[in-house]
Amino acid sequence: MQMVLQDKHNMLYRLVLDAMLVSVALILSYIESFIPLSFLYIVPGLKLGLANIPVVFAVYNLSVRDGIAVAAMKIALTALLFGSPVSFLFSLMGTVFSLTIMISLKKFFTKKKLTFIGVSCICAAFFNIGQLTAAAFIFKSLSPLFYLPSLIIGGAIFGILCGVLLNLTSALLQNRRCFRQFKH
Numbered sequence: 001m002q003m004v005l006q007d008k009h010n011m012l013y014r015l016v017l018d019a020m021l022v023s024v025a026l027i028l029s030y031i032e033s034f035i036p037l038s039f040l041y042i043v044p045g046l047k048l049g050l051a052n053i054p055v056v057f058a059v060y061n062l063s064v065r066d067g068i069a070v071a072a073m074k075i076a077l078t079a080l081l082f083g084s085p086v087s088f089l090f091s092l093m094g095t096v097f098s099l100t101i102m103i104s105l106k107k108f109f110t111k112k113k114l115t116f117i118g119v120s121c122i123c124a125a126f127f128n129i130g131q132l133t134a135a136a137f138i139f140k141s142l143s144p145l146f147y148l149p150s151l152i153i154g155g156a157i158f159g160i161l162c163g164v165l166l167n168l169t170s171a172l173l174q175n176r177r178c179f180r181q182f183k184h
Contacts, residue, residue, distance in 0.1 A: 014066065021058050021066075021070045022074055025051045026074065026078060028053065028054070029050070029051035031050070032048050044147070046150075049120075049127070049158050049162050050162060051078070052123070052124075053162055054070055055071045055102075056102065056116065056123065058070040059106060060116075061173070067103075068099065075091045093134035095130070097127060097129055098124075098126045101122055101126040105122065115163065116166040116167045117164060117166075118163070121156045121163065123159070124158060125152050125156065125159070128152060129148070131151075132145055
C-alpha cells in the first residue's frame, strides 16, 4: 500500500513539474511574439526559440518522457492559443526532428562533451529542417529549402543564446529538491 501511494505521489509530482514547464514555455512563446525580428526580412519564420528551453531542460534534467510530454503540450497549446493549423504542422515537424536529435545526443554524449549550447544549436538546426520539410510538403515544392542556409545560421546564433540561458537556468534549478528526486 505504501509503495502504491508513493508511486501515485511521484506521478502527480512529475505531472505538476511538467505542467509548470509547459506554462513557462507558453509564457516564453508569448513574450517571443513581441520581439520583432522583421529586420531579418530575408529569413521568414525565424524565431529566438526561447519556448524550447523548458523542453531541453525536461529532457536533460527529468526524463525523455517528460521532455516529450512538455513538447507535445507546448505544441498543442501554442497552436491553439497563438497559431493556426499550418503553424501547428510546422511546429510539430520541427519538434519531431529536434526531439529526435536531442534524444540521440543525450544518449551518446555526456553534458561534459556536449554542452547545452551545442545541444541548442544542433536542435535549432534540426527544428528548422523539420519546418522546411513541412513547408515543402504543404507547398509541394522544394523551393522552401532555399531558406535552409539562412535558417541554419540564424538557428545557430539563437541556439547559442538559448544554450547560455539554459546553462544558467539548469545550474540554478537542477539541484533543487523538486528536480533532484527525478534526476537520472
